[in-house]
Amino acid sequence: MAAAHTGEETKAIFETMPISKALMKMAIPTITSQLITLIYNIADTWFIGQTDNPYMVAASALVLTVFLMTTALANLFGTGGGTLTVRLLGAKEEEEASRVASFSIVMAGAAALLFSLLCLIFMDPLLHLLGASENTIGYARQYLVCVVIIGGVPAVLSQCMSAMVRNVGHAKEAAFGLSLGGMLNVALDPLFMFVLLPDGYEVMGAAIATMLSNVIALIYFIRIYQKLQGHTVLALPKRLEHIEKSSLSSMLSVGFPAAASILLFDLTTIVINRLSAAHGDIALAAIGIVLKVERLPLNIGIGICLGMVPLVAYNYAAKDHKRMYAFFSKARLYGVIVAAVSVVLYRLFAPYVMRAFISDPETVHLGTAFLEARCFATPFMFLSFHMVHLMQSVNRGRISLCLAVIRQLVLNIPILFLMDHFFGAIGIVWTQATADILNVAASYLIFYRVKKEIDAMSNVCRS
Numbered sequence: 001m002a003a004a005h006t007g008e009e010t011k012a013i014f015e016t017m018p019i020s021k022a023l024m025k026m027a028i029p030t031i032t033s034q035l036i037t038l039i040y041n042i043a044d045t046w047f048i049g050q051t052d053n054p055y056m057v058a059a060s061a062l063v064l065t066v067f068l069m070t071t072a073l074a075n076l077f078g079t080g081g082g083t084l085t086v087r088l089l090g091a092k093e094e095e096e097a098s099r100v101a102s103f104s105i106v107m108a109g110a111a112a113l114l115f116s117l118l119c120l121i122f123m124d125p126l127l128h129l130l131g132a133s134e135n136t137i138g139y140a141r142q143y144l145v146c147v148v149i150i151g152g153v154p155a156v157l158s159q160c161m162s163a164m165v166r167n168v169g170h171a172k173e174a175a176f177g178l179s180l181g182g183m184l185n186v187a188l189d190p191l192f193m194f195v196l197l198p199d200g201y202e203v204m205g206a207a208i209a210t211m212l213s214n215v216i217a218l219i220y221f222i223r224i225y226q227k228l229q230g231h232t233v234l235a236l237p238k239r240l241e242h243i244e245k246s247s248l249s250s251m252l253s254v255g256f257p258a259a260a261s262i263l264l265f266d267l268t269t270i271v272i273n274r275l276s277a278a279h280g281d282i283a284l285a286a287i288g289i290v291l292k293v294e295r296l297p298l299n300i301g302i303g304i305c306l307g308m309v310p311l312v313a314y315n316y317a318a319k320d321h322k323r324m325y326a327f328f329s330k331a332r333l334y335g336v337i338v339a340a341v342s343v344v345l346y347r348l349f350a351p352y353v354m355r356a357f358i359s360d361p362e363t364v365h366l367g368t369a370f371l372e373a374r375c376f377a378t379p380f381m382f383l384s385f386h387m388v389h390l391m392q393s394v395n396r397g398r399i400s401l402c403l404a405v406i407r408q409l410v411l412n413i414p415i416l417f418l419m420d421h422f423f424g425a426i427g428i429v430w431t432q433a434t435a436d437i438l439n440v441a442a443s444y445l446i447f448y449r450v451k452k453e454i455d456a457m458s459n460v461c462r463s
Contacts (some may be wrong), residue, residue: 010168014169014310014311014315014318015314015315015318015320019323023304023327026171026311027304027306027308027334028171029172029174029175029307030174030175030307031299031303031304034300034302034303034306036178036182036183037179038296039182039186045061045289045292046357047202048060048193049289052359053202054281054282054360054363055135055281055285056139056202057288057357057363058281058288059132059136059139059140059143060139060140060288061284061285061287061289062130062136063127063140064269064288064291064292065130065269066119066126066130067155068266068269069148069266070148070152070159071262072259072260072262072266073111073112073156074108074156074160074163075259076108076111076252076256076258076259077107078104078159078160078162079258079259079309079392080251080253080255080397081103081104081163081164082101082167082310083254083313083392084097084247085100085233086167086168086313086314087314087317087395088100089233089314089317090316091317098233098235099242100241100243100247102235103240103243103251104160105161105164105237106239106240107240108157109153109156109157112152112155113152115156116149116150116152119152120149123145124141126144127141129270130274131274131276131277131284133277133281140203142207143203143206143207144207146210147207151211151215154215157218158177158214158217158220159178162174162178162221165177165224165225165228165234166306166310168232168233168234168310169310170224171307173224176220177221177224178217180220181216181217184209185213191209192204192205192206192208193205193206252397253395253397253398254400255397256397256401257392257400258392258397260401260404260405261388261400261404264404264405264407265404267408267413268416271413271417272287272291272416272428273288275417276425279424279425282360282362282363282366283366283425285358285360285363286366286367286370289357289358289367290374293371294346294374294377294378297339297342298378298381298382298385300335301381301386304331304335304386305386306389307331308390309389311324312324312328312390312393312394313394313395315327316393316394316395316454319457321455331386332383335382335383336379336382339378339382340379342375342378343378343379346371346378347375350367351364354371366425369426370426370429371429373426373429374429374430374433377432377436380433380436380437380439380440384403384439384440387403387440387446388400388404391403391450394450399450402446403439403442403446406443407439411439412431412435415435416431419431
């Protein structure tokens with residue numbers, strides 16, 4: 001079946017190319033798209049911050065937690081379906097890989113549509129639950145309607161299709177699609193915020209720019225699917241494919257924990273926002289900026305992890321465990337270096353970073369202290385993400401869910417309440433480092449158990 005082959009060059013990335021070269025070939029485009037995606041998320045905050053209205057900044061921070069839920073839906077089918085697709089390719093089950101890829105896209109679109117409708121029906125109760133005040137709820141409504149209610153389906157589908165394209169070895173095309181959306185968002189933000197819409201609607205302008213950029217990214221991925229059809233297992237769905245029961249189980253066993261990981265992270269962000277709001281809208285605005293700024297090194301780390309995932313998954317299925325571990329170790333080294341450098345830079349330049357977003361002196365003062373504390377968590381956050389991505393790659397969905405639960409429900413959220421009670425707002429931002437140090441220790445204990453299982457499989461295969 002000609003359509004099922006990924007091509008000799010793509011196959012070499014998975015099977016024969018030197019470890020560092022193959023990882024960089026997959027990771028660099030992914031890192032680039034992660035950074036550009038980050039830039040457009042930060043761009044909204046930056047442009048909104050130019051109004052010097054902390055209530056607008058706080059409102060966008062609140063809605064970010066809802067927007068992250070679209071990422072959870074994309075992960076459910078993009079990560080679950082994408083990693084299963086590449087494992088099926090590694091096991092030479094190409095027909096089923098094609099069906100799984102199609103099934104994942106259809107289900108992602110349906111889930112996104114349902115989520116958007118629920119957000120429309122329960123908009124105000126949802127925003128109040130997230131911590132919206134009378135000062136921020138109007139701006140939050142503007143952002144939610146455009147970015148999630150109208151723009152939720154294209155956002156989920158573009159992310160899911162990007163994951164599929166990347167997992168079959170076309171990292172450049174996947175990265176360009178997400179980068180295209182990000183670049184358009186940055187370009188459209190000032191047009192809608194300061195030119196086309198009247199004063200007081202800057203948040204809506206930023207939201208419209210984000211929505212349109214996601215629509216255009218989706219159109220791009222539709223074109224890429226058409227281009228890759230016949231050369232990969234990807235094709236635009238014409239119906240809901242019937243996949244094997246074992247495939248559905250395997251997809252959900254990885255996809256559900258991947259989605260739950262985002263939802264639990266989102267839940268933690270909601271708790272942070274609620275606790276921060278109790279210290280005033282200025283503290284909420286400052287922490288909202290810090291949470292976006294810290295994403296720079298984290299998005300680089302996530303890009304490394306996402307580049308690693310298909311390489312590990314393919315070699316795990318192909319039973320080349322030596323090559324699989326080499327990708328895991330090299331990705332960890334690169335990510336820790338990036339995280340360590342970021343800690344130094346944030347400690348040195350925190351005040352300048354905050355002033356780049358907002359000139360309000362109180363917000364800058366609080367945000368500087370928050371960023372100087374929060375940055376120490378970065379290496380441990382990367383190691384936590386890295387371990388979760390490994391477990392997804394080797395079809396250990398339950399363990400990846402367990403790691404997410406330990407990190408957020410067992411450690412992060414309880415420690416947040418304790419730190420807030422004893423130390424106030426500064427305790428909130430120190431929580432992440434405290435929780436993730438403990439989480440990394442627990443993660444590696446679990447990892448060594450999984451490694452023994454995989455090594456035992458290798459010994460059985462050799463015998």
